[in-house]
Amino acid sequence: MSSISIQLINLFAAFLLLLAFAMLVQRRIINLVHMYALQGLTVVAATSVVAYVTNQEHLYYTAAITLVLKVFFIPWILHRLIKRLNVRWEIETLINIPSTMLVGIVVVVFAFNLALPVSKLSSSVSPGTLGIALACFLLSFMMMITRSKAIPQVISFLSMENALVFAATSATYGMPMVVELGIALDVLVGVFILGLFMFQISEQFESLDISHLESLKEE
Numbered sequence: 001m002s003s004i005s006i007q008l009i010n011l012f013a014a015f016l017l018l019l020a021f022a023m024l025v026q027r028r029i030i031n032l033v034h035m036y037a038l039q040g041l042t043v044v045a046a047t048s049v050v051a052y053v054t055n056q057e058h059l060y061y062t063a064a065i066t067l068v069l070k071v072f073f074i075p076w077i078l079h080r081l082i083k084r085l086n087v088r089w090e091i092e093t094l095i096n097i098p099s100t101m102l103v104g105i106v107v108v109v110f111a112f113n114l115a116l117p118v119s120k121l122s123s124s125v126s127p128g129t130l131g132i133a134l135a136c137f138l139l140s141f142m143m144m145i146t147r148s149k150a151i152p153q154v155i156s157f158l159s160m161e162n163a164l165v166f167a168a169t170s171a172t173y174g175m176p177m178v179v180e181l182g183i184a185l186d187v188l189v190g191v192f193i194l195g196l197f198m199f200q201i202s203e204q205f206e207s208l209d210i211s212h213l214e215s216l217k218e219e
Contacts, residue, residue, distance in 0.1 A: 009170055016046075019039045023155075030082065036162075037071050044071065078155070108139070136162070140163060143159070144157060
């Protein structure tokens with residue numbers, strides 16, 4: 001890969017990490033959806049750069065699937081869910097924002113140290129890319145476990161999948177098309193199932209706080 005392409009991928013990786021931190025501390029649900037769409041667009045741009053440099057046509061299909069599914073279709077579904085469920089609240093976190101940021105920094109350092117040996121063994125990975133992808137994955141997982149509402153948890157799960165796609169694209173130049181189509185279908189089906197799940201929670205408890213599900217254990 002040329003130095004310009006490596007710099008572009010590193011730039012997209014840094015922007016992806018910045019978005020992961022922004023999503024971690026974001027308190028407005030609608031902004032979280034927009035950041036998820038922007039995250040998907042970043043993955044599309046990085047995948048397109050890798051496809052152009054390596055002349056691998058299947059990566060263009062990966063970029064197209066990501067663009068349609070994660071930049072347009074899934075955010076549109078999430079907007080519809082927010083409108084139908086009449087969600088107007090701010091995102092509630094289990095720990096405060098400063099503590100979340102500190103833990104997030106520790107997670108990023110851990111991710112870089114964990115990915116460093118693997119990055120050294122692979123000639124196809126630009127410096128720090130795999131570590132950033134792992135950090136984004138762990139930050140998204142952290143966002144999932146520190147949110148008490150269903151919709152932010154769904155977005156966190158989708159953001160984790162974005163990090164995995166970015167890691168696969170930048171580290172191994174993509175996955176077989178059959179695997180990518182299978183993952184895309186699984187994500188799409190998962191979004192529909194989680195949407196129905198949120199409707200059921202809203203109708204049963206008149207709230208999207210998943211802590212209400214604990215009351216079912218007592219029945």
